[in-house]
Amino acid sequence: MRHRVVVVGAGFGGLFAIKALRRADVDITLINGTAYHLFQPLLYQVATGILSEGEVAPPIREVLKRQKNVDVRLGWVQAVDVEAKTVSVAGPGIDYTVEYDTLIVAAGASQSYFGNDEFADHAPGMKSIDDALELRARIFGAFEVADLQTDPEAVERWLTFVIVGAGPTGTEMAGQIAELAHRTLPGQYRRIDPHKARIILIDALGAVLNTFGDRLSSRAQRQLEKIGVEVRVNTKVVGVDSTGIEVESERGRERIGSMTKVWAAGVAAPPLATKLSEATGAKTDRAGRMLVEKDTTLPGHPEIFVLGDMMNLAGEDGRPLPGVAQVAIQSGRHAADQIKRRLAGKETGQPFKYFDKGSLATISRFSAVASIGKLRLSGFTAWVVWVAVHLFYLVGFKNRVTAVLHWAVSFLGRGRSERVATQQQAFARQAIRAYGDPFRRETADRAAMESGPAGDGEATRVP
Numbered sequence: 001m002r003h004r005v006v007v008v009g010a011g012f013g014g015l016f017a018i019k020a021l022r023r024a025d026v027d028i029t030l031i032n033g034t035a036y037h038l039f040q041p042l043l044y045q046v047a048t049g050i051l052s053e054g055e056v057a058p059p060i061r062e063v064l065k066r067q068k069n070v071d072v073r074l075g076w077v078q079a080v081d082v083e084a085k086t087v088s089v090a091g092p093g094i095d096y097t098v099e100y101d102t103l104i105v106a107a108g109a110s111q112s113y114f115g116n117d118e119f120a121d122h123a124p125g126m127k128s129i130d131d132a133l134e135l136r137a138r139i140f141g142a143f144e145v146a147d148l149q150t151d152p153e154a155v156e157r158w159l160t161f162v163i164v165g166a167g168p169t170g171t172e173m174a175g176q177i178a179e180l181a182h183r184t185l186p187g188q189y190r191r192i193d194p195h196k197a198r199i200i201l202i203d204a205l206g207a208v209l210n211t212f213g214d215r216l217s218s219r220a221q222r223q224l225e226k227i228g229v230e231v232r233v234n235t236k237v238v239g240v241d242s243t244g245i246e247v248e249s250e251r252g253r254e255r256i257g258s259m260t261k262v263w264a265a266g267v268a269a270p271p272l273a274t275k276l277s278e279a280t281g282a283k284t285d286r287a288g289r290m291l292v293e294k295d296t297t298l299p300g301h302p303e304i305f306v307l308g309d310m311m312n313l314a315g316e317d318g319r320p321l322p323g324v325a326q327v328a329i330q331s332g333r334h335a336a337d338q339i340k341r342r343l344a345g346k347e348t349g350q351p352f353k354y355f356d357k358g359s360l361a362t363i364s365r366f367s368a369v370a371s372i373g374k375l376r377l378s379g380f381t382a383w384v385v386w387v388a389v390h391l392f393y394l395v396g397f398k399n400r401v402t403a404v405l406h407w408a409v410s411f412l413g414r415g416r417s418e419r420v421a422t423q424q425q426a427f428a429r430q431a432i433r434a435y436g437d438p439f440r441r442e443t444a445d446r447a448a449m450e451s452g453p454a455g456d457g458e459a460t461r462v463p
Ligand SMILES: Cc1cc2nc3c(=O)[nH]c(=O)nc-3n(C[C@H](O)[C@H](O)[C@H](O)COP(=O)(O)OP(=O)(O)OC[C@H]3O[C@@H](n4cnc5c(N)ncnc54)[C@H](O)[C@@H]3O)c2cc1C
Pocket: 008, 009, 010, 011, 012, 013, 014, 031, 032, 033, 034, 036, 037, 038, 039, 040, 041, 042, 043, 044, 075, 076, 077, 078, 106, 107, 108, 109, 126, 127, 168, 169, 270, 272, 307, 308, 309, 310, 323, 324, 325, 326, 328, 360
C-alpha cells in the first residue's frame, strides 16, 4: 500500500503542500469544508462589488484535476484519533473516517471578537464567501434603505459605515466603501447624496497598518483621509448593537450611530486546533494557534504537520510568524519536502525557514503601500506591484482574466460589476443557524419518512 497523506484544508497551506507532492509516491486525501479554495486577500472586493465570488474561489476539483494522486472529499474534520491514525469527518449529510500515515492540518483561522461573540450578528467578519456576500448585501442595502428614510437622523445612521480594525483588511474595506460612496454611486439616487456617507475606520492601536512601519503607516492614513475616510486610532470598541457602536478613547466614551459595521480585527485558531491539542497534548497560544516544532510537526508526533495560520512558530526575530499567505505557502512546501525525504529514507526534522517576501495593502484605486525588504513604496508604483502579485497568486487562468476585466471596470471606470445581493445573502446566517445543515436535514427527513409518521415532528429535528 502506498503512503497515505491526509490533508485537512484546501487553503494556501494545504493546496501548496499537495501541489509539491504531485510527483511523490503517495496517495493524498484532501478534506475541505467547502468545495472551493478561497483566495482571502481579495474577499473585500467581493464584499464591495468589484469581483464575483467565483473569481476568488475556484473549485478545488478543477484546480487539482490533473493531479492523479489526490482524492478530494467534502466535509469538516471533527476529530483526530492519533492512536488509530484516523480523522473523523462530518460531510454533507454523512459522517465518515479516513486513515492516514501522515497528517497535514492547515485549517486556517477564524474571526475573533475578543470574547464578545454577540458583536458578530451586528458586525460580520471577513473570513468566508458567506461573510463577503452578507457584507455586500448590507453595504449596498444601506444606501437603498437610506434613500427611503424620511428622518434625517435615520439617513445618517444608514449612511455611516464603521470598520473595526485598521490592518490590511480593514484599510482595504474602508478605502473601497469610500470609493463606492464617492465615485460609483453619486448620481444614482434622487433623495440621498452618497457623497455624504461617513466611513469610519477604528483601531485600538495608535496607527493604521501598524506592521508596515511609521512612514508607510502615516502615508496610508493620509491617503485614506484624502479619499474621505475618518481614521480613529487609539480607540477601543466596547459595544456593538444593531444601530451603532460604543467606543472609548481619550475623548471618553462615545456612541456612533451606524447600521453597517464590519469587523476586521482579531483572529483565532479554528475549533479543530483545540481538538488536536486535546488529542496530542500539544500546547496552544492565547489565540489558540498550535505551538509546533521547528519542522512544523507537533511535539511527539512527527507524522502530524500543522501549517499556516493554525501554527505558532517563532521566526528569526523570535516573534511568531505572521498569519499571511506566504507563511502558509512556504510551510506547505516544507511539509511536502519533509514527507518526500522521509519516504526516501533521508534524515528529516529540518527547521522551516520563512523567507519574508514583503507586505502589500491597497488603499484605493492606483494607491497602495508596499514594504519589500528594505524597499518602501507607496502610491501608484506600489499599486502596480499589488496588481502583479495578486494576479500571480490568484489560482486559475480564467479567474485571472475575468479579475483583470472587472478591475478595468472599477479602476479605469467608475462601475462595479457585482452589485447583486439577494435576500439569501443578507439573511442566510440567521436561517442556517435556525435550520441547520440542509443535507443533514434532508437525511433526517428521509429517515423520518421511511420510519413512518413523525408524530410530534421531533424526528426531523437535526442536532
Ligand atoms: C480578508 C482577508 C484578507 C487577507 N489578506 C491577505 C493579504 O493581502 N496578504 C497575505 O499574505 N495574507 C492575507 N490574508 C491572510 C491569508 O489569507 C492567510 O494567512 C492564509 O489564507 C492562511 O492559509 P492557511 O492554509 O493556513 O488557511 P486558509 O487559507 O484559511 O485555509 C483553511 C482551509 O481549511 C478549511 N477548514 C477549516 N477547518 C476545517 C475543518 N475542520 N475540516 C476541513 N476543512 C477545514 C477551510 O475551509 C479552508 O479552506 C488575508 C486573510 C483574510 C481573512
